[in-house]
Amino acid sequence: MNSLSSNPSAAPEAPASAPAATAQRKHAWLADYSMPLLYIALFTVLALTVENFFSAGNVVGLMLSVAQIGMVACTMMLCLASRDFDLSVGSTIAFSGVLGAMLLERTGSVTVAVIGGLAAGALIGAGNGVLIAYLRINALIATLATMLMVRGLAFIASQGQAVGIANDAFISFGDARVFGLPLPVIVVAVCFLVFGVLLNHTVFGRNTLAVGGNPEAARLAGVKVERLRVWIFLLQGLVTAMAGLILASRITSGQPNAAQGFELDVISACVLGGVSLQGGKARIIGVLVGVLIMGTVENVMNLMNVDAFYQYLVRGLILLAAVLLDQLKTRGAGGHRD
Template sequence: MKTDTSPEPKVAFPPSRPDSPWRQVLAFLLEYNLVVIFLVIFVALAFSVRYFFTVQNMLGLALSVSQIGMVACTMMFCLASRDFDLSVGSIVAFTGVLSAMVINFTDNLWAGVAAALLCGAIIGLVNGVIIAYLRINALITTLATMEMVRGLAFIASHGQAVGVSNADFIYFAGSSFLGMSMPIWMTLACFIVFGFLLNSTVYGRNTLAIGGNPEAARLAGIHVERMRVVIFLVQGVIAGLAGVILASRITSGQPNSAQGFELNVISACVLGGVSLKGGSATISGVIVGVFILGTAENVMNLLNIDAFYQYLVRGAILLAAVVVDQQRTRGE
């Protein structure tokens, strides 16, 4: 290829001079500003809020965000592929009820877990097939399944909490390993697994490609429909897992649990810089997003702030984060 015959003016990019340390720090701050901002706030809180930076409180904080954290991992994939899923909260509630009922019936923990995961998978599959193959808007589809699955939870439980006395079940979320309880370990595992999936596998990169330009992805030989179904299916499975863990933590399947859960999960993702336009997401961002939400709630509890104000603060944080992000990425 002879490029020197080109009449086009040679493009002169500024030579990449070795950056000064300060410049590197600045670039790092801009790139990871969310992580840095969070760390700064975290350190500030550790010094200013009593009992905040104690082992016990940290574990409590981690436990409180464990379900949101797990589902945020799969929601990240969903948003990154330019989709949306409102049904996760209902899936959490329904699979909690379902697993409690199955465990009461069989007296076997794993039967309950299997039922919850399978049920989550089926709901996710239905979502995915309707959205990908029937081409119905994801917002509407999952709004509908959100209502329906919540309905199923109430129908199955007759509107009552389903108590469980099975010892294995209570031990499931109550057990701990190396001082951290099981749900935290599972959330950690989700962060690692889904972070790896996003960054290092064809599955993850295809997800970003689909979100970046679905038509181009299709013409490049990506099976877009199948990918979207898989994304929703995995989301359903993880929501099902979160449902069992939540039920185990509260030792009963409650049909009205996890109200507004889906919005918290989406908030966490958006806080973590996942673009609603699809195509960009980072696991570090999502982790930070999850912890920002959890920390805000935790600190307000420690400071004895009325729970009603927590809604106000959560919304304000979300708004502030997206405004800042918008300013940062403007003109890109």
């Protein structure tokens, strides 16, 4: 009596659910591949219409120009996925570069300079994590305060002046080439590989997405939410400091005013790449595409000699478009589930 064959309403369910399953698969496919396909189309159009865009020198220059954004976007992805964000990354880049240059100047040791810069970044990141996770300070306020304080420390430490770098071994971080590619490009590729594995194939990554999706449910499931958040911000600070040291080596000085507005570019790239501002959703390939879109647009504007004032306008429009895209995806996913 309880078998499916005895229930006349059971048979029609399978055909009725087939169109819904097909629609769901199409929706998932579009969500996964819409941005990569968009970038391929954009790159193709620009290669055919903008002079020198597809030249080997410009393509390598494009990859080099997005190296710092790409490094930091890998860890910003984790912050956003856990329902947080970090506005202090630009200041951390400046401070780590200034500190590294000062340590190099006083000790002559590249090792001391690198370790000092990385330690400072990790400490700044961990401090952000403690403020947000344990002291319950809103991420906007906490990282905004840190942004101002760390930028101030960079100016105080350097007395408002650039700290020159003359050490060839340190400078080689920025201009050395491996297999014909600049070292920063190799470093950012390694970052995407490492954090892609971390996000998709480790307990740390799964817990990060779980915390972003529902912190209380994750806590009930045994995730140590506060400790995880501190680790995420520590990684954010460490990788950001590495980007700052590489930037300092590229420009052969520690600049206290470096990377102003950098945090907005990184967040824009992440959101363009499908990382949800609501937390719980992130894809490393999407972040890569978002970074490339940001870099490509800036590269093309430079090739076309677009005035810097208009470039600010375009970057603002991209940030707005990224946020609107995130909202549309969130609403669409909600409507689809309903």
